[in-house]
Amino acid sequence: MDPHRKADAGESDASARRIQRLSAHLSPADLGRPCIPPQLRLLTCAAAKIEVDTEKLSLYMRGKHRESQEKVYEYFNSRPDLLNPVEISKDDHRELCMRQLLGLVREAGIRPFRLVFDDPGKYYAIMEAVGSVDISLAIKMGVQYSLWGGSVINLGTKRHRDKYFDGIDSVEYPGCFAMTELHHGSNVQGLQTVAKFDPITDEFIIDTPNDGAIKWWIGNAAVHGKFATVFARLILPTHDAQGTSDMGVHAFIVPIRDMKTHQTLPGVEIHDCGYKIGLNGVDNGALRFCSVRIPRENLLNRFGDVSRDGKYTSSLPSINKRFAAMLGELVGGRVGLAYSSVGVLKIAVTIATRYSLLRQQFGPPKQPEVSILDYQSQQHKLMPMLASTYAFHFATLHLIEKYSEMKKTHDEQLVSDVHALSAGLKAYVTSYTAKSLSVCREACGGHGYAAVNRFGSLRNDHDIFQTFEGDNTVLLQQVAADLLKQYKEKFQGGTLAVTWNYLRESMNTYLSQPNPVTARWEGKDHLRDPKFQLDAFRYRTSRLLQSVAVRLRKHTKTLGSFGAWNRCLNHLLTLGESHIESVILAKFIEAVERCPDPSSRAALKLACDLYALDRIWKDIGTYRIVDYVAPNKAKAIHKLSEYLSFQVRNVARELVDAFNLPDHVIRAPIAMHSEAYSQYTQYVGF
Numbered sequence: 001m002d003p004h005r006k007a008d009a010g011e012s013d014a015s016a017r018r019i020q021r022l023s024a025h026l027s028p029a030d031l032g033r034p035c036i037p038p039q040l041r042l043l044t045c046a047a048a049k050i051e052v053d054t055e056k057l058s059l060y061m062r063g064k065h066r067e068s069q070e071k072v073y074e075y076f077n078s079r080p081d082l083l084n085p086v087e088i089s090k091d092d093h094r095e096l097c098m099r100q101l102l103g104l105v106r107e108a109g110i111r112p113f114r115l116v117f118d119d120p121g122k123y124y125a126i127m128e129a130v131g132s133v134d135i136s137l138a139i140k141m142g143v144q145y146s147l148w149g150g151s152v153i154n155l156g157t158k159r160h161r162d163k164y165f166d167g168i169d170s171v172e173y174p175g176c177f178a179m180t181e182l183h184h185g186s187n188v189q190g191l192q193t194v195a196k197f198d199p200i201t202d203e204f205i206i207d208t209p210n211d212g213a214i215k216w217w218i219g220n221a222a223v224h225g226k227f228a229t230v231f232a233r234l235i236l237p238t239h240d241a242q243g244t245s246d247m248g249v250h251a252f253i254v255p256i257r258d259m260k261t262h263q264t265l266p267g268v269e270i271h272d273c274g275y276k277i278g279l280n281g282v283d284n285g286a287l288r289f290c291s292v293r294i295p296r297e298n299l300l301n302r303f304g305d306v307s308r309d310g311k312y313t314s315s316l317p318s319i320n321k322r323f324a325a326m327l328g329e330l331v332g333g334r335v336g337l338a339y340s341s342v343g344v345l346k347i348a349v350t351i352a353t354r355y356s357l358l359r360q361q362f363g364p365p366k367q368p369e370v371s372i373l374d375y376q377s378q379q380h381k382l383m384p385m386l387a388s389t390y391a392f393h394f395a396t397l398h399l400i401e402k403y404s405e406m407k408k409t410h411d412e413q414l415v416s417d418v419h420a421l422s423a424g425l426k427a428y429v430t431s432y433t434a435k436s437l438s439v440c441r442e443a444c445g446g447h448g449y450a451a452v453n454r455f456g457s458l459r460n461d462h463d464i465f466q467t468f469e470g471d472n473t474v475l476l477q478q479v480a481a482d483l484l485k486q487y488k489e490k491f492q493g494g495t496l497a498v499t500w501n502y503l504r505e506s507m508n509t510y511l512s513q514p515n516p517v518t519a520r521w522e523g524k525d526h527l528r529d530p531k532f533q534l535d536a537f538r539y540r541t542s543r544l545l546q547s548v549a550v551r552l553r554k555h556t557k558t559l560g561s562f563g564a565w566n567r568c569l570n571h572l573l574t575l576g577e578s579h580i581e582s583v584i585l586a587k588f589i590e591a592v593e594r595c596p597d598p599s600s601r602a603a604l605k606l607a608c609d610l611y612a613l614d615r616i617w618k619d620i621g622t623y624r625i626v627d628y629v630a631p632n633k634a635k636a637i638h639k640l641s642e643y644l645s646f647q648v649r650n651v652a653r654e655l656v657d658a659f660n661l662p663d664h665v666i667r668a669p670i671a672m673h674s675e676a677y678s679q680y681t682q683y684v685g686f
């Protein structure tokens with residue numbers, strides 16, 4: 001055999017492979033189309049691809065707030081000088097972030113403050129778009145409008161609105177939300193800062209009684225803030241032996257810097273919390289107060305007031321009720337974080353999916369290399385995540401709708417419903433996104449590790465979403481506590497909150513023994529039936545709820561309620577998560593059914609089925625233990641979810657494009673196409 005001929009053949013194979021690879025790079029529009037060699041097709045049981053109209057799907061997703069988001073993107077497109085460079089110092093980042101905020105408000109005319117109260121849906125859509133430019137900017141905006149501004153308007157009364165609204169809106173009054181202290185974060189009722197009323201001067205005196213009470217982590221405090229809403233125990237003078245009375249935690253407006261000179265005001269001490277893992281565009285600081293006097297009208301007095309002669313009045317009967325009402329008004333920040341976290345997930349999934357469609361590694365012998373998204377393992381990593389992103393999008397939109405309704409009606413039932421739903425969704429979604437960011441980085445191999453490709457900053461900036469606005473572990477317990485309260489009330493003949501309706505309707509059905517016949521059904525139609533999927537999710541929640549109620553009753557006898565709760569804590573957290581998954585699935589199913597465009601509906605149905613079956617499979621042990629799912633059915637669920645992963649892969653490009661993220665948001669070279677490779681190589685100096 002002629003060795004030269006063999007070499008020629010080898011070279012032409014290599015050239016063919018290279019041409020194939022280059023042509024894939026040169027036609028990015030084809031990226032979503034599976035170009036799968038027959039060998040892989042057999043592995044992945046290829047099926048007919050649904051034709052998806054990305055524009056229609058995108059319209060359905062973005063709904064009425066698309067325009068507001070476009071305005072944000074257009075502004076930043078026109079101001080590349082305001083886009084974040086890859087390498088930036090903490091101080092420069094903070095200044096850039098402030099310039100970005102001022103640019104949006106004063107130059108682009110985007111005035112989000114009014115929307116916080118009048119149209120929260122639009123406000124959160126703007127926040128999502130802003131967060132896709134830089135998460136620090138979204139948080140800075142959230143501190144200014146939701147936290148500082150939100151506390152003034154929601155906890156104050158007309159006199160506060162009249163005095164502060166315009167200054168907050170225009171950022172003439174940059175402010176902080178000073179709740180957390182060095183010794184107390186989650187346990188807000190443990191705060192120690194005091195606000196003592198002085199009836200002689202008609203002032204409150206704000207004091208930090210010890211180092212543990214220093215306000216810590218306060219956004220906007222280190223550099224830019226001029227005011228702070230300070231949460232402190234209200235202390236009133238009394239005529240009894242004690243001399244004072246502690247009325248519980250209240251909120252006060254405290255000026256911290258001079259309006260003209262920006263100098264720190266007397267009695268206020270400010271320190272910088274320093275360089276953080278992420279979010280370095282936000283200037284977090286620490287505040288200590290030493291006999292700082294503020295006028296009586298600086299008490300945010302919606303839920304409790306102090307008269308000129310030092311008398312306390314409130315429409316609410318107890319400290320606990322006032323505290324709950326105050327925190328109830330602050331859930332807006334949590335709602336925003338849940339929604340913004342989905343925004344971060346959309347960016348990461350888009351970058352990872354587009355890269356995986358483009359990147360080719362290995363292939364059958366003497367065949368072109370294949371796209372890494374054609375590996376079952378890559379599909380398994382990314383496609384359920386893509387499906388979950390859609391699921392969370394619809395669930396958090398639902399949360400925003402409920403929140404907006406609550407702000408209008410102040411319906412008591414809705415208030416408690418939104419409180420638990422926002423706690424649960426914030427905890428569930430932010431934990432999921434935090435884990436997914438690492439998976440996406442890994443799915444992009446070494447290039448995922450280059451800072452220019454964004455996973456590092458997304459991961460670091462987003463990580464704290466799991467902690468602020470309520471630590472996730474603490475929030476999930478609130479969901480479980482609420483479910484237990486509803487459960488108890490149900491058995492005492494009470495009503496159930498809107499979100500938990502399913503428990504009223506079908507608790508008895510769910511808690512009866514699993515039907516041995518349906519436990520064996522394994523047909524595709526049955527497994528893709530929303531009724532089967534929802535029943536399975538709700539069955540699990542109902543069982544967890546009933547079993548934890550029994551355990552708590554038993555342990556309370558010996559350990560007391562605090563000890564019993566701690567003994568069952570992991571069980572309670574699982575219950576909280578399980579319930580939130582039921583809500584997410586229910587909202588996704590509704591969104592699929594409501595979708596007017598048949599091709600978008602078909603794509604959404606694929607994603608919804610994948611979300612449901614993947615979740616059931618991941619928790620299959622729970623279902624198997626009680627024979628809710630027989631072995632043959634478990635196997636069928638697994639097979640079908642793999643098949644659906646492949647089907648979703650076929651429309652993955654359209655599904656991520658429907659998120660409608662502009663190029664500068666997913667500017668990561670790996671996310672784009674061939675020209676971007678040259679930017680990437682230029683970036684490293686070629």
Ligand SMILES: Cc1cc2nc3c(=O)[nH]c(=O)nc-3n(C[C@H](O)[C@H](O)[C@H](O)COP(=O)(O)OP(=O)(O)OC[C@H]3O[C@@H](n4cnc5c(N)ncnc54)[C@H](O)[C@@H]3O)c2cc1C
Nearest residue numbers: 177178179180184185186217218219467468469470471473
């Ligand atoms: C970047 C950043 C910005 C911030 N911005 C602000 C701001 O602008 N204003 C403000 O007031 N605060 C702010 N915070 C503070 C933030 O809200 C708190 O950090 C948060 O509430 C958690 O409190 P903690 O840090 O004291 O944690 P801890 O409450 O001490 O929690 C520590 C750990 O203990 C666990 N734990 C606590 N309680 C329980 C329980 N009951 N059951 C089981 N586990 C439990 C938690 O799960 C967690 O893992 C910010 C924090 C950061 C890092």
